[in-house]
């Protein structure tokens with residue numbers, strides 16, 4: 002479903018080149034849950050941004066369902082992100098002054114969905130994360146765990162094929178983290194959504210079907226997929 006070939010990303014700062022990714026070759030299959038792990042600064046977020054079409058490689062390619070991002074127009078890439086992908090970030094990126102409902106429906110508004118389609122979808126998404134009764138609250142008045150649940154609702158409201166999460170529990174205490182982890186992995190196990198999680202939390206990584214370990218810009222190891230954790234088995 003997601004495939005990279007010879008993927009390299011170099012950042013230049015003060016005329017010095019930093020080769021963050023040096024030829025990454027990975028394939029992520031439909032229905033997998035994958036953790037991208039590695040030390041801070043190892044390029045996890047950079048790799049996730051490239052997979053999610055949020056950044057462009059210095060060389061090499063990324064494709065989704067056989068479509069190479071570099072051959073797509075900007076408009077096609079915007080549509081890909083909006084319709085096929087959902088995003089969850091450590092910093093939430095919610096509009097605190099808006100209601101929970103308005104935050105959740107944003108991807109649908111961007112897509113141009115009709116007003117009458119928004120409500121049932123938003124409420125369904127909010128109910129699936131246990132926030133069905135909080136839709137009219139201001140996002141800023143929620144706890145950290147609730148905010149991240151709003152982000153998960155926003156990530157799934159558009160019925161994505163892949164949810165990308167970058168350190169989704171990085172700002173949460175350990176008990177709240179477990180709830181968020183379970184919600185994300187349930188998307189995979191129960192709804193068959195492919196889930197790609199950047200994390201340095203070993204507990205979270207262990208719950209994923211597979212880990213991709215980055216070191217010095219390369220993939221150090223890709224653990225085999227334990228059969229019982231591979232949610233794609235019904236497909």
Ligand SMILES: Nc1ncnc2c1ncn2[C@@H]1O[C@H](COP(=O)(O)OP(=O)(O)O)[C@@H](O)[C@H]1O
Pocket residue numbers: 012013014021039040041042043044045046047048
């Ligand atoms: N936009 C950018 N400009 C310059 N350097 C960057 C940029 N994004 C990331 N980097 C650098 O690339 C390296 C990897 O960053 P990142 O992918 O965020 O690592 P991780 O998520 O594993 O902590 C770091 O040294 C970081 O400073």
Ligand SMILES: [Mg+2]
Pocket residue numbers: 045046047167199
């Ligand atoms: Mg990061």
